[in-house]
Amino acid sequence: MSSQDNAAVQENTGKTGDKVFKFFAYAAGILILVALAAVALFLLFRAWPLIGGDQSANAATVESFTGGKAHSFWQYVGPLVFGTVLVAALALIIAFFIAVGIALFISHYAPKKLAVVLSSVVDLLAAIPSVIYGLWGGLILVPAIGPFWNWVATYLGWIPIFKGPAASPARTVATVSVVLAVMILPIITSVSRDIFQQAPRLQQEAALALGATKWEMIKLAVIPFGKSGIVSASMLGLGRALGETMAVLMILSPGLTYSVRLLQASQSQTIAANIAAQYPEANDLGVSTLIGTGLVLFIITFLVNFIARKITEKASV
Numbered sequence: 115m116s117s118q119d120n121a122a123v124q125e126n127t128g129k130t131g132d133k134v135f136k137f138f139a140y141a142a143g144i145l146i147l148v149a150l151a152a153v154a155l156f157l158l159f160r161a162w163p164l165i166g167g168d169q170s171a172n173a174a175t176v177e178s179f180t181g182g183k184a185h186s187f188w189q190y191v192g193p194l195v196f197g198t199v200l201v202a203a204l205a206l207i208i209a210f211f212i213a214v215g216i217a218l219f220i221s222h223y224a225p226k227k228l229a230v231v232l233s234s235v236v237d238l239l240a241a242i243p244s245v246i247y248g249l250w251g252g253l254i255l256v257p258a259i260g261p262f263w264n265w266v267a268t269y270l271g272w273i274p275i276f277k278g279p280a281a282s283p284a285r286t287v288a289t290v291s292v293v294l295a296v297m298i299l300p301i302i303t304s305v306s307r308d309i310f311q312q313a314p315r316l317q318q319e320a321a322l323a324l325g326a327t328k329w330e331m332i333k334l335a336v337i338p339f340g341k342s343g344i345v346s347a348s349m350l351g352l353g354r355a356l357g358e359t360m361a362v363l364m365i366l367s368p369g370l371t372y373s374v375r376l377l378q379a380s381q382s383q384t385i386a387a388n389i390a391a392q393y394p395e396a397n398d399l400g401v402s403t404l405i406g407t408g409l410v411l412f413i414i415t416f417l418v419n420f421i422a423r424k425i426t427e428k429a430s431v
Contacts, residue, residue: 197382298351309343
């Protein structure tokens with residue numbers, strides 16, 4: 115066989131490989147859309163008795179869930195949405211700066227051997243099940259953090275969110291937010307670390323050659339490069355915090371109010387934890403009501419990811 119024939123065979127083989135890869139890539143992308151649509155349709159179908167059914171029966175179900183505090187679905191789900199967003203946002207605020215600092219330390223400051231160890235620890239923390247965090251939070255953190263919350267209520271109680279008295283035991287939004295921050299910290303750290311390590315080496319060396327300090331080099335060459343990645347990592351962490359169930363269920367003393375008093379118990383509840391708590395004793399209509407709240411959480415998560423995508427696109431420009 116001549117060299118021209120060999121080249122033709124290789125070209126045809128390459129084209130066939132490209133077609134196969136393109137087919138599987140398209141199939142994977144379509145599969146994601148199909149799975150997302152299937153979840154949305156399932157939630158909508160199972161929640162339909164809540165939407166198009168007997169509204170008086172729906173009101174009775176909501177009243178049974180809330181002890182008469184709410185009389186309609188939106189009165190029921192409103193405080194749950196507020197509690198979900200509040201807890202997740204606080205967790206993200208606590209975790210974000212710590213996670214970025216750890217990522218920068220691993221990628222640019224730590225000795226190589228220490229960086230390897232820290233990277234392994236971060237990846238291990240990301241793999242710990244949420245129920246373990248819930249046990250740690252309920253058995254260890256709740257008793258230990260009580261005196262600190264008392265100090266905060268005493269000296270910072272003039273700020274509405276820290277108004278006392280601090281609950282004892284500290285099964286509050288503040289404590290749950292700390293636990294969720296620890297949970298999402300490894301996710302944000304891991305993604306941010308990988309992004310920082312990919313920052314262009316030439317730009318970093320150029321900044322140092324022009325007289326920049328190491329921090330100035332990071333501020334000028336590393337952080338701008340990783341801005342979109344940091345946003346994506348934060349949204350991944352926020353998504354986990356929004357949907358977290360077991361840790362919240364095991365720690366938080368639930369309430370159904372629009373309260374920002376972080377140190378007081380029985381103020382807020384999240385959608386996911388509420389579903390887990392109410393589901394075992396719910397009848398068919400009660401299950402539809404809970405799935406309706408799950409549909410609301412699904413929409414919130416979708417909107418968060420959509421907004422994050424837009425922010426990422428602007429950050430990468």
